[in-house]
Amino acid sequence: MTTIERISRATGLLLTVACGLIVSACASVESTPAPALAENGAIAVLPLANFTETPDAGRAAQAIAADTLRTAGVAQVDTMLATDSGDALDPTAQPNLERGLDWARTQHAKYVLTGAVEEWRYKVGVDGEPVVSMTFELRELPAGKVVWSAVGTRSGFSRSSLGGVAQKLARNLLAPLAVHR
Structure with a gap:
C-alpha cells in the first residue's frame, strides 16, 4: 500500500467518524422498553400538551x-380532535387526560398515546436551526396505566424545516412501537 493510499484511507475514516459525531450530536432519544403491539391493537392519539410559545405545536405534533x-x-389509529376535548376555542388550554381516556374507551382503543411538546422553534441566531423536543407515553386501557414512555430532542441544520425535524424525531421516538408482522 502506497503512502497516498494510506492517507486516503485515513482521511476517509476520519471523515466517517466526524460525520457520525455530527449526526449523533443533533438528536437525543431515550425510552423505556416497549410492549409488543398486536397488528389489530387500536391506538387513540390524544392532543399533546403544548409547553412552547408556538401556537398549535401540540396539535401539529399530534398529527x-x-x-x-x-x-x-x-392498523387503527384514531385522533382525538380539539373539539372532542372541549378545548377548541382556547389555544392555551392543555388537554384533560381523564376526558381523553374516556373518549378513547368509546373508540374501543387498546392503547392511548399521550404526551407533550416542550420545544418547537427556530433557534435565535445567524443560522436559525430548527429544534424540537417531545415526550410520549403509551397507556394501556381500560386502566390507563403507562406501559411505555419516551423523550427526545432533535435539532436540524439551518436549511432544515421545523416540520421535517419533528417528523424525524417522532419517527425515532415511536420506532419501538412499530408493529412487526
Missing part, C-alpha cells in the same frame, strides 16, 4: 405522531 404510527404498521 405527526398519528401518521408516524400508521406508517409503522398500526
Whole structure:
C-alpha cells in the first residue's frame, strides 16, 4: 500500500467518524422498553400538551405522531380532535387526560398515546436551526396505566424545516412501537 493510499484511507475514516459525531450530536432519544403491539391493537392519539410559545405545536405534533404510527404498521389509529376535548376555542388550554381516556374507551382503543411538546422553534441566531423536543407515553386501557414512555430532542441544520425535524424525531421516538408482522 502506497503512502497516498494510506492517507486516503485515513482521511476517509476520519471523515466517517466526524460525520457520525455530527449526526449523533443533533438528536437525543431515550425510552423505556416497549410492549409488543398486536397488528389489530387500536391506538387513540390524544392532543399533546403544548409547553412552547408556538401556537398549535401540540396539535401539529399530534398529527405527526398519528401518521408516524400508521406508517409503522398500526392498523387503527384514531385522533382525538380539539373539539372532542372541549378545548377548541382556547389555544392555551392543555388537554384533560381523564376526558381523553374516556373518549378513547368509546373508540374501543387498546392503547392511548399521550404526551407533550416542550420545544418547537427556530433557534435565535445567524443560522436559525430548527429544534424540537417531545415526550410520549403509551397507556394501556381500560386502566390507563403507562406501559411505555419516551423523550427526545432533535435539532436540524439551518436549511432544515421545523416540520421535517419533528417528523424525524417522532419517527425515532415511536420506532419501538412499530408493529412487526
